Amino acid sequence: MSYIMEFLLARQGRKLPTVGDLLTYLYLLVGTVLMFGPVVWLVLSSFKTQAALVEFPPQLLPYNQISVAVEGYKDPLPLFEVTLEDGSVKRMAQVRRVGIEAQMVDPDAPEDIVKVRTTDRQPVREIAFAWENYTDPLERFNFWTYFRNSVVVTVAATVVTLIINSMAAFALSKYVFAGRDVIFVVIISTLMIPISVILVPVFLVITQVGWNNNLLGVIIPGAATPTGVFLLRQYMLTIPDELLDSARIDGASEWRIYWQIILPLARPALAVLAIFSVMWRWNDFLWPLIVLSRSELFTLQVGLNSFQGELNVQWHYVLAMTVLTLLPVSLVFAMLQQFITSGIATTGMK
Amino acid sequence: MPKNMFNTLFSTVYSAIMETVGLLAEPIQRWLGTQRMGYFFVLPNMLIFGVFILFPMLLNFYYAMTGGTQLFPQDRPFVGLSNFERLFTCGDFLNPNTCVEDRFWRAVFNTIVFVVFQVGGMVLLALITALILNRKIVGRGFFRSVFFYPVLLSPVVVALIWKWILQRDGLLNALIVSLGGERTLFLLNSNWATFWAIVVSIWAQMGFYMLILLAGLQAIPKELYEAADIDGANSWQSFQYVTMPLLMPTMLVVLVLSLIRAVQVFDQIFVLTGGGPGTSTFYMVQYIYVTGFSNQIQQFGLASAASVVLGLTLLVFTLIQLRLGRTNAY
Numbered sequence: 001m002s003y004i005m006e007f008l009l010a011r012q013g014r015k016l017p018t019v020g021d022l023l024t025y026l027y028l029l030v031g032t033v034l035m036f037g038p039v040v041w042l043v044l045s046s047f048k049t050q051a052a053l054v055e056f057p058p059q060l061l062p063y064n065q066i067s068v069a070v071e072g073y074k075d076p077l078p079l080f081e082v083t084l085e086d087g088s089v090k091r092m093a094q095v096r097r098v099g100i101e102a103q104m105v106d107p108d109a110p111e112d113i114v115k116v117r118t119t120d121r122q123p124v125r126e127i128a129f130a131w132e133n134y135t136d137p138l139e140r141f142n143f144w145t146y147f148r149n150s151v152v153v154t155v156a157a158t159v160v161t162l163i164i165n166s167m168a169a170f171a172l173s174k175y176v177f178a179g180r181d182v183i184f185v186v187i188i189s190t191l192m193i194p195i196s197v198i199l200v201p202v203f204l205v206i207t208q209v210g211w212n213n214n215l216l217g218v219i220i221p222g223a224a225t226p227t228g229v230f231l232l233r234q235y236m237l238t239i240p241d242e243l244l245d246s247a248r249i250d251g252a253s254e255w256r257i258y259w260q261i262i263l264p265l266a267r268p269a270l271a272v273l274a275i276f277s278v279m280w281r282w283n284d285f286l287w288p289l290i291v292l293s294r295s296e297l298f299t300l301q302v303g304l305n306s307f308q309g310e311l312n313v314q315w316h317y318v319l320a321m322t323v324l325t326l327l328p329v330s331l332v333f334a335m336l337q338q339f340i341t342s343g344i345a346t347t348g349m350k
Numbered sequence: 351m352p353k354n355m356f357n358t359l360f361s362t363v364y365s366a367i368m369e370t371v372g373l374l375a376e377p378i379q380r381w382l383g384t385q386r387m388g389y390f391f392v393l394p395n396m397l398i399f400g401v402f403i404l405f406p407m408l409l410n411f412y413y414a415m416t417g418g419t420q421l422f423p424q425d426r427p428f429v430g431l432s433n434f435e436r437l438f439t440c441g442d443f444l445n446p447n448t449c450v451e452d453r454f455w456r457a458v459f460n461t462i463v464f465v466v467f468q469v470g471g472m473v474l475l476a477l478i479t480a481l482i483l484n485r486k487i488v489g490r491g492f493f494r495s496v497f498f499y500p501v502l503l504s505p506v507v508v509a510l511i512w513k514w515i516l517q518r519d520g521l522l523n524a525l526i527v528s529l530g531g532e533r534t535l536f537l538l539n540s541n542w543a544t545f546w547a548i549v550v551s552i553w554a555q556m557g558f559y560m561l562i563l564l565a566g567l568q569a570i571p572k573e574l575y576e577a578a579d580i581d582g583a584n585s586w587q588s589f590q591y592v593t594m595p596l597l598m599p600t601m602l603v604v605l606v607l608s609l610i611r612a613v614q615v616f617d618q619i620f621v622l623t624g625g626g627p628g629t630s631t632f633y634m635v636q637y638i639y640v641t642g643f644s645n646q647i648q649q650f651g652l653a654s655a656a657s658v659v660l661g662l663t664l665l666v667f668t669l670i671q672l673r674l675g676r677t678n679a680y
Contacts, residue, residue: 024485042514056524167391167395175386176388192664193661197410198406200654207421221402283505301504308513322507
């Protein structure tokens with residue numbers, strides 16, 4: 001017990017007992033397996049054939065039984081490792097199976113059919129990736145449509161979010177006008193109101209505007225995010241007013257000050273908001289689920305959900321599409337992970 | 351170089367668009383004056399904010415007091431507080447079966463259980479992980495990313511990953527069978543489904559709070575620990591008298607943020623279990639969604655009333671946070 005305490009509470013820069021170090025790395029190792037394992041398992045499974053997916057217990061890697069072409073047979077035959085009566089092991093192809101007995105044939109001598117019990121043979125397998133799990137849905141389902149909708153929503157919403165929130169943050173940080181503080185307080189007080197609390201009335205507004213079953217209905221409502229205004233305003237407050245004044249003396253209009261001075265200077269904060277916005281929009285589920293009921297407008301998340309909800313879940317396709325859905329976010333994370341983690345640590349928002 | 355080309359292209363398009371908007375903005379500036387250009391800049395945000403957040407928030411209260419199945423308020427009869435009455439009519443508040451809206455009360459109780467265990471377990475794990483990552487270890491950046499990674503995954507993806515692991519022929523059952531256990535239908539057993547709903551959402555969100563706590567830990571000045579060492583404090587004592595008090599404000603933020611999120615639990619679990627088996631993972635937001643949108647009869651008034659209840663709950667948590675934040679500042 002005291003060791004556990006010691007190990008938990010010892011901090012950087014101190015001499016540590018080896019047991020503590022060991023436990024630390026053990027924790028981190030187990031943690032890594034638990035956090036990454038499920039995703040790795042998903043990716044491995046997504047490359048398995050439909051037959052391999054229903055196998056129990058499941059294989060770790062995607063295997064496929066080898067088939068061989070045998071003279072005299074039209075289709076390639078599945079290959080097995082057969083233990084013969086004399087104890088020797090031989091690779092043979094299966095012609096047909098009747099109950100517990102299988103008719104096997106030696107690929108080199110296709111004339112003689114040997115009868116073998118099914119318990120005396122093992123399938124010969126090789127690692128094979130079932131790429132058709134990925135290519136089939138792209139052709140047969142609306143995957144590209146969903147993907148395109150998700151991209152359109154994410155990109156458009158992020159651009160709109162960045163523009164209108166940076167404009168508002170600029171106004172709230174650099175101008176003095178009647179009602180400014182009221183506006184700021186009202187915005188901040190809605191910081192904690194999630195869309196799930198105002199589903200019905202927002203749906204009404206969307207329907208009234210005619211954006212029901214329209215990507216605009218997904219893009220616009222979340223664009224004026226209080227979080228974004230707050231984040232950008234706090235950052236812009238640190239930009240000295242003298243910069244604006246000297247630009248004014250040089251004859252720059254307020255609009256020019258905004259786009260040529262403020263926005264470039266606020267780039268770090270804009271980048272943080274952009275990353276958040278991309279994450280929010282790409283992963284958004286409940287609101288698109290309500291606004292979009294026509295399947296050609298589905299985003300990836302809604303489309304994926306409707307696939308997995310079908311009566312006969314085609315797991316081999318669902319898994320592959322899940323991998324494709326998590327790929328963009330994972331790539332962005334791999335490239336920007338330092339930036340993202342420190343951004344969240346300093347702003348405390350997601 | 352392509353990167354240079356991209357930059358040139360971007361800045362050309364950017365300037366062209368901005369100059370064009372300038373043609374509109376400059377006459378407005380002459381009319382408004384410099385300081386009142388603030389109105390111009392705040393306008394687009396205010397329009398969207400007003401129409402899609404503020405107005406709906408106010409409308410929600412009215413909606414909650416109307417009945418019928420029509421969407422537009424002018425077609426809906428005013429029914430006063432009867433939606434709330436319906437939600438709160440119970441023979442015995444501790445037994446959902448005696449309530450008129452039994453599903454609402456099941457959702458409330460499920461949500462309470464979920465919030466207690468999810469927040470409790472997650473904050474504890476996040477704290478332990480943050481403490482460990484705050485030690486002198488090799489590859490801290492890597493491990494930080496590992497624990498954070500699931501946070502980025504969408505709720506649907508998280509649910510599908512776990513649905514695949516927890517299914518009848520899944521990885522978990524394979525492990526259990528190989529250890530000599532029996533196959534379990536995790537998502538079809540009410541207790542297991544509740545358990546996994548909690549575990550899966552801890553898995554998906556823990557990294558976020560871990561990161562905030564880690565930032566809080568790293569903000570604690572090293573000198574304080576050195577001083578504690580000089581005074582002869584052991585690890586436990588310096589944790590108790592240095593780390594805990596100084597981490598308290600961060601802990602409160604983490605606690606309130608995670609509470610607010612846990613109360614709104616929906617998408618992950620909706621995809622994972624659909625609220626089932628029965629109603630064992632049926633939570634408040636799903637009640638709102640089902641009542642207002644996915645049932646054959648769309649009871650918008652009832653859904654609104656339930657969302658007012660949910661909103662007030664969240665408001666209480668927010669006020670607590672503001673209150674605690676204030677006492678902590680002094």
